[in-house]
Amino acid sequence: MAHTQGTVYQATWGKRDTQLILPTNSSLSVTLSQDHLRSLTTARCITDARPDARDRLWLNGDEEEIKEGGRTARCLEEMRALRRKVESSDPSLPPLSTHPLHIASENNFPTAAGLASSASGLSALIATLARLYALDDAHGVSTSDLSRIARQGSGSACRSMFGGYVAWEQGERADGLDSVAVEVAPASHWPDLHALILVVSDKKKGTPSTAGMQRTVATSALLEHRIKHVVPARMERISRAILARDFDAFAQETMADSNQFHAVCLDTAPPIFYLNDTSRAIMQLVAELNRASGRALAAYTYDAGPNAVLYVQEKDVRTVLDVVLRYFPQTRASFPDPFGTGASPTGESQVGIEGFNEGVIPRHEEGAVARVIHTKVGDGPRTLDSDKEGLLDASGMPKSLRA
Amino acid sequence: MAHTQGTVYQATWGKRDTQLILPTNSSLSVTLSQDHLRSLTTARCITDARPDARDRLWLNGDEEEIKEGGRTARCLEEMRALRRKVESSDPSLPPLSTHPLHIASENNFPTAAGLASSASGLSALIATLARLYALDDAHGVSTSDLSRIARQGSGSACRSMFGGYVAWEQGERADGLDSVAVEVAPASHWPDLHALILVVSDKKKGTPSTAGMQRTVATSALLEHRIKHVVPARMERISRAILARDFDAFAQETMADSNQFHAVCLDTAPPIFYLNDTSRAIMQLVAELNRASGRALAAYTYDAGPNAVLYVQEKDVRTVLDVVLRYFPQTRASFPDPFGTGASPTGESQVGIEGFNEGVIPRHEEGAVARVIHTKVGDGPRTLDSDKEGLLDASGMPKSLRA
Numbered sequence: 001m002a003h004t005q006g007t008v009y010q011a012t013w014g015k016r017d018t019q020l021i022l023p024t025n026s027s028l029s030v031t032l033s034q035d036h037l038r039s040l041t042t043a044r045c046i047t048d049a050r051p052d053a054r055d056r057l058w059l060n061g062d063e064e065e066i067k068e069g070g071r072t073a074r075c076l077e078e079m080r081a082l083r084r085k086v087e088s089s090d091p092s093l094p095p096l097s098t099h100p101l102h103i104a105s106e107n108n109f110p111t112a113a114g115l116a117s118s119a120s121g122l123s124a125l126i127a128t129l130a131r132l133y134a135l136d137d138a139h140g141v142s143t144s145d146l147s148r149i150a151r152q153g154s155g156s157a158c159r160s161m162f163g164g165y166v167a168w169e170q171g172e173r174a175d176g177l178d179s180v181a182v183e184v185a186p187a188s189h190w191p192d193l194h195a196l197i198l199v200v201s202d203k204k205k206g207t208p209s210t211a212g213m214q215r216t217v218a219t220s221a222l223l224e225h226r227i228k229h230v231v232p233a234r235m236e237r238i239s240r241a242i243l244a245r246d247f248d249a250f251a252q253e254t255m256a257d258s259n260q261f262h263a264v265c266l267d268t269a270p271p272i273f274y275l276n277d278t279s280r281a282i283m284q285l286v287a288e289l290n291r292a293s294g295r296a297l298a299a300y301t302y303d304a305g306p307n308a309v310l311y312v313q314e315k316d317v318r319t320v321l322d323v324v325l326r327y328f329p330q331t332r333a334s335f336p337d338p339f340g341t342g343a344s345p346t347g348e349s350q351v352g353i354e355g356f357n358e359g360v361i362p363r364h365e366e367g368a369v370a371r372v373i374h375t376k377v378g379d380g381p382r383t384l385d386s387d388k389e390g391l392l393d394a395s396g397m398p399k400s401l402r403a
Numbered sequence: 404m405a406h407t408q409g410t411v412y413q414a415t416w417g418k419r420d421t422q423l424i425l426p427t428n429s430s431l432s433v434t435l436s437q438d439h440l441r442s443l444t445t446a447r448c449i450t451d452a453r454p455d456a457r458d459r460l461w462l463n464g465d466e467e468e469i470k471e472g473g474r475t476a477r478c479l480e481e482m483r484a485l486r487r488k489v490e491s492s493d494p495s496l497p498p499l500s501t502h503p504l505h506i507a508s509e510n511n512f513p514t515a516a517g518l519a520s521s522a523s524g525l526s527a528l529i530a531t532l533a534r535l536y537a538l539d540d541a542h543g544v545s546t547s548d549l550s551r552i553a554r555q556g557s558g559s560a561c562r563s564m565f566g567g568y569v570a571w572e573q574g575e576r577a578d579g580l581d582s583v584a585v586e587v588a589p590a591s592h593w594p595d596l597h598a599l600i601l602v603v604s605d606k607k608k609g610t611p612s613t614a615g616m617q618r619t620v621a622t623s624a625l626l627e628h629r630i631k632h633v634v635p636a637r638m639e640r641i642s643r644a645i646l647a648r649d650f651d652a653f654a655q656e657t658m659a660d661s662n663q664f665h666a667v668c669l670d671t672a673p674p675i676f677y678l679n680d681t682s683r684a685i686m687q688l689v690a691e692l693n694r695a696s697g698r699a700l701a702a703y704t705y706d707a708g709p710n711a712v713l714y715v716q717e718k719d720v721r722t723v724l725d726v727v728l729r730y731f732p733q734t735r736a737s738f739p740d741p742f743g744t745g746a747s748p749t750g751e752s753q754v755g756i757e758g759f760n761e762g763v764i765p766r767h768e769e770g771a772v773a774r775v776i777h778t779k780v781g782d783g784p785r786t787l788d789s790d791k792e793g794l795l796d797a798s799g800m801p802k803s804l805r806a
């Protein structure tokens with residue numbers, strides 16, 4: 001099971017219920033390709049009768065405690081409950097819900113650095129268990145049903161259950177049954193949307209998302225206005241832009257929403273900062289690039305961290321890369337050019353846009369942006385070959401432990 | 404004539420009329436002492452009949468053109484009109500309104516670096532001309548009347564016509580006649596309010612205030628909510644806090660309003676940034692200082708620039724200075740300690756507050772904060788001895804030109 005996601009725009013800040021993870025407003029995201037960023041998860045039922053058998057979890061090779069009453073435990077419980085229902089309606093099925101689970105998961109990108117690692121990891125967990133437990137349409141379980149469970153593990157994980165362009169409907173019920181993800185459009189509808197992730201810092205965030213959200217809900221005088229009067233219309237507009245493949249409208253809404261998300265973070269007491277000087281220089285560069293071009297060449301969005309995600313249409317990727325690499329030079333290692341664009345990582349290329357103000361920001365030193373990850377819109381969870389790519393051996397222990 | 408001001412809190416962003424400089428909301432400021440930051444202005448009527456005599460202006464020693472129809476010209480015109488009215492009602496007065504004016508003005512702090520230099524300079528100009536023209540209560544002209552004219556030169560200059568704690572009532576009339584400054588309390592009401600100005604950058608601002616304001620009015624979805632639903636109640640609360648000398652309430656409102664002002668700047672397309680990483684580190688330091696102390700020791704506020712103004716009660720000045728200088732070390736030249744607190748400029752002092760998290764921000768290098776200006780709440784415009792301190796000689800030319 002492999003999965004990852006990139007948020008198009010940040011409308012999930014603030015939770016109306018922190019236990020169930022119910023958001024204060026709907027939101028929308030783009031799922032990014034697993035060819036470049038992914039969580040790889042393997043789950044096995046431990047069916048032999050070891051006396052000490054219990055649910056166990058390994059993240060990136062290290063065992064993690066599954067805290068009783070915690071989010072992971074709750075997700076396992078919900079998935080088992082669904083499986084029990086399926087088993088009771090079809091007694092021929094093996095009683096997998098009665099066995100302990102061993103789960104191993106690995107991200108190929110840094111955790112807790114604002115790259116949506118928990119959304120990716122949790123959605124991969126749910127998708128993996130759904131596959132193991134055969135919880136699918138044939139057994140009366142939809143992807144939106146699964147997204148409801150993923151949501152309780154890590155809010156935005158619900159969106160990552162789908163590929164392509166995904167909405168998280170906030171829902172209205174106190175029990176959260178209607179707070180689920182739905183597909184706006186599959187990746188194939190608008191396949192030429194690329195994403196450049198400018199990794200500004202790999203350091204752990206100062207403010208964990210959950211604590212930040214609660215402070216904003218408690219103290220921001222602007223958040224409620226944003227939720228009630230700005231986001232609903234924006235959800236409509238951005239969905240329409242996606243359906244019409246209208247990049248200009250998509251870019252305008254994406255950037256405005258990212259700006260406003262960080263504005264309400266700043267309108268928090270004490271204020272929450274995710275953007276740093278490098279983040280802001282990237283925003284200024286994109287604004288100048290779009291101004292000089294007379295149309296949107298790129299759209300930035302910032303999650304709860306300093307990293308930029310730039311959305312770019314395929315036809316403009318080389319132009320935008322040339323500009324990005326000119327102002328934030330990379331090495332071949334930090335920009336391996338996976339799509340073979342031929343852009344010079346050290347930024348020798350000139351900006352070939354008439355009227356572009358070269359002095360809009362300084363050319364930064366190597367390392368100001370640690371890495372440039374080039375990826376694009378991608379599909380949803382994939383099932384892989386467990387024998388070849390699985391992380392657990394036949395006994396249910398991580399293969400990495402044998403090394 | 405000498406004058407300066409420091410804004411307590413930023414509620415003047417956005418103009419409902421850019422010609423008359425009518426703000427979208429009321430606001431409040433603290434006038435800072437002229438002992439440390441001031442504009443010194445001298446004006447003379449040129450009464451001899453030189454054929455080429457005309458209005459002339461020297462700023463910091465260099466002559467500046469008085470553009471026809473510009474803000475300075477408009478202020479001179481309005482002051483002359485007031486003088487004409489006074490002359491017509493008392494024909495014994497000399498016809499000063501008929502003579503050209505020579506004006507020289509000097510700030511003892513950098514212009515356009517977010518230190519409210521234009522507010523200070525314009526209010527000094529109006530106060531100087533009022534003195535020259537005898538436009539005072541005895542002649543039926545109040546300080547609020549003068550503030551209306553200062554407002555047309557540089558919006559926030561209207562507040563600087565008063566000392567102490569000053570409100571700028573937005574007014575409702577289209578002609579702006581009711582958009583004037585009024586005294587909330589004189590400096591003597593709450594005299595122990597000190598201000599530490601942390602000069603983060605002396606460079607010219609990226610976005611001039613006026614252009615920034617218009618972009619925010621045009622594009623921010625949050626500004627209107629702030630104006631209509633947040634600022635009016637805050638004006639009430641902050642005025643009450645000043646009248647009650649309640650520093651905790653004053654600090655909370657001041658910081659929340661500064662945060663929200665910069666939030667709506669960020670909610671602008673393209674976004675406007677005034678705070679940089681150093682500005683934000685100062686905010687985090689103040690938040691930690693207040694948290695660990697269990698009460699507000701300092702309140703930050705940021706104008707349209709990266710410089711911090713920290714308000715501190717006299718009893719806490721040494722404690723706050725020790726912390727500021729520990730994290731942002733100075734030299735004796737950049738922190739001359741005008742109040743003789745004895746704080747070490749190089750930050751050797753320990754933070755003597757139990758539970759203070761020393762790692763809240765890194766200790767910065769010398770120069771991250773270029774200067775620490777220590778001042779306090781002060782009085783309004785002062786009349787000085789022209790012979791000794793005036794900038795123009797008897798012929799009306801700048802004394803500096805003779806050197």
